[in-house]
Amino acid sequence: xxxxxxxxxxxxxxxxxxxxxxxxxxxxxxxxxxxxxxxxxxxxxxxxxxxxxxxxxxxxxxxxxxxxxxxxxxxxxxxxxxxxxxxxxxxxxxxxxxxxxxxxxxxxxxxxxxxxxxxxxxxxxxxxxxxxxxxxxxxxxxxxxxxxxxxxxxxxxxxxxxxxxxxxxxxxxxxxxxxxxxxxxxxxxxxxxxxxxxxxxxxxxxxxxxxxxxxxxxxxxxxxxxxxxxxxxxxxxxxxxxxxxxxxxxxxxxxxxxxxxxxxxxxxxxxxxxxxxxxxxxxxxxxxxxxxxxxxxxxxxxxxxxxxxxxxxxxxxxxxxxxx
Numbered sequence: 167x168x169x170x171x172x173x174x175x176x177x178x179x180x181x182x183x184x185x186x187x188x189x190x191x192x193x194x195x196x197x198x199x200x201x202x203x204x205x206x207x208x209x210x211x212x213x214x215x216x217x218x219x220x221x222x223x224x225x226x227x228x229x230x231x232x233x234x235x236x237x238x239x240x241x242x243x244x245x246x247x248x249x250x251x252x253x254x255x256x257x258x259x260x261x262x263x264x265x266x267x268x269x270x271x272x273x274x275x276x277x278x279x280x281x282x283x284x285x286x287x288x289x290x291x292x293x294x295x296x297x298x299x300x301x302x303x304x305x306x307x308x309x310x311x312x313x314x315x316x317x318x319x320x321x322x323x324x325x326x327x328x329x330x331x332x333x334x335x336x337x338x339x340x341x342x343x344x345x346x347x348x349x350x351x352x353x354x355x356x357x358x359x360x361x362x363x364x365x366x367x368x369x370x371x372x373x374x375x376x377x378x379x380x381x382x383x384x385x386x387x388x389x390x391x392x393x394x395x396x397x398x399x400x401x402x403x404x405x406x407x408x409x410x411x412x413x414x415x416x417x418x419x420x421x422x423x424x425x426x427x428x429x430x431x432x433x434x435x436x437x438x439x440x441x442x443x444x445x446x447x448x449x450x451x452x453x454x455x456x457x458x459x460x461x462x463x464x465x466x467x468x469x470x471x472x473x474x475x476x477x478x479x480x481x482x483x484x485x486x487x488x489x490x
Contacts, residue, residue, distance in 0.1 A: 207232070208287050209279045212240055220244075223257055223359055228292060238276060239293075243286040254286065256359065261288050263358045266329045271322040273342065273354045293354065295345040298413070299338035307413040309447055310484070314351050315341075316410055316454075316477045322355040323406065324470035327399040331361045334397060336405035337385040338412060362397060383425060384418040385409060388433045388461050400463035403473055407437075407458025407466075414451075415443040419459055436461065450480040 206214045212229045218239070219226035229240040243257045264275035277289040298315075301307075307315065319341065326333055333355070340356045387404035389395040411419045419437040422428040437459035441452045454476050460466050467473035 208240060208242070208281065208285070209277065209289075212238065212277075212287075212289055214240060214242075224288075229289070231289075237292050239290040241288045241290060245285075257286050257288075259363075260358045260361065261286075263329070263331050263361045264288065264290075267325060267358075269322055269325040271318045271352075271354055272325065273356050293342050293344055295343045297339055298341040298343055298353070298409075301343055302338055302413060302416065306416045306444070309414075309451065311351050312410060312413050313451065313477060313481050313484070315353055315413060316406070317474060317481070318351075318353045319355060319406055319409075320470045320474040320477065322353075323399070323402050324474070326355075326361070327364070327402070327470060330364050331358070332364055332397055332399055333358065333402050333405075334360045334362055334390070335382060335385070336402050336409060337382045338409060339382075341409070364398065383428055383432075384412075384420060386429075386432065387463075389463060391429050391433045395463060398463060399469060400466050403458050403466055403470065404460075404463075406473075407455050410455050411437070411440055411459065414440050414447055414455070417443070434461075448480060448483065450476075450483060454480060 204214055204216060208214065208229070211232055213232055215228045215230060215237075217225065218228050223244055224241040225244055227240045227242065229238050230236070231238055243254065261275070261278045265278065268274070273293065274291045275288055276291065278287065280286045319336070323333065323336070335357060336355070342354045342356055344352045344354055346352050385405040385408045387397070387401035390397055390401055408419050411417075420428060420432045420435075422431060437456065439452060440447050440455050441449075454473070457476075458466055458473060467476070
């Protein structure tokens with residue numbers, strides 16, 4: 167029987183949906199139709215209830231852990247990928263990465279397994295709240311909210327990098343704002359579907375084929391686009407810089423209707439300044455975002471800890487975040 171050690175999850179009153187990562191040169195794009203029938207039992211313990219989202223390789227369901235009655239989220243490998251060795255390995259690597267990560271600002275993986283028919287699945291905590299992308303459709307974040315968000319996501323990324331992975335898909339759709347009793351901002355990083363080991367090994371190999379770019383264009387670091395330099399933790403910091411730019415201004419730093427032009431601009435041109443679009447952002451925060459978005463990785467922050475120190479100095483300039 168499956169158990170849920172140290173289980174802590176909140177039931178969602180409204181389902182969350184995770185937008186799939188954008189694949190440039192994709193092998194295929196699955197439909198949004200659910201694969202599994204409601205009521206199916208996975209691992210002898212998890213009853214699928216309703217479809218609540220789709221991803222590039224996985225469909226997400228609200229589910230119930232039958233022994234305890236706890237509500238969870240079940241991510242199931244899409245049926246069309248179950249005979250694709252590459253997608254199976256990618257799903258397995260997502261499970262491997264998620265199982266190693268325990269951090270308050272990272273969605274928690276609780277269990278995983280494979281059915282006799284080849285259906286691979288993973289069980290995640292079920293979150294109540296909304297994606298950052300949904301929140302930003304209503305308004306940009308306040309400076310204080312952005313600083314708090316930055317500090318939490320940098321803590322999450324530091325944990326990811328220390329465990330030996332690059333997330334590769336940091337974007338507003340992969341950040342979930344959890345409902346809290348006092349209404350304070352509490353973020354969780356989602357979706358390790360295209361996470362990559364920093365130093366591939368026999369058990370955690372690099373799976374990306376040459377000539378295939380994985381990521382979401384507006385939040386892809388220049389080296390993800392050009393391939394001139396390896397993807398590294400610095401690539402996640404660039405994506406975080408783009409996310410913070412979007413949180414403050416309501417638009418990503420680079421935008422073009424033509425995908426090819428967008429990618430060229432990211433790869434070759436300096437990012438615009440947040441101050442161009444919003445005059446109330448403190449100079450130190452403008453500089454933090456600008457440094458994270460520098461084209462060459464060597465000109466960005468050394469790591470998430472160094473960027474977090476800069477954020478903390480900015481917070482100190484404005485006062486405590488208590489109560490924000």
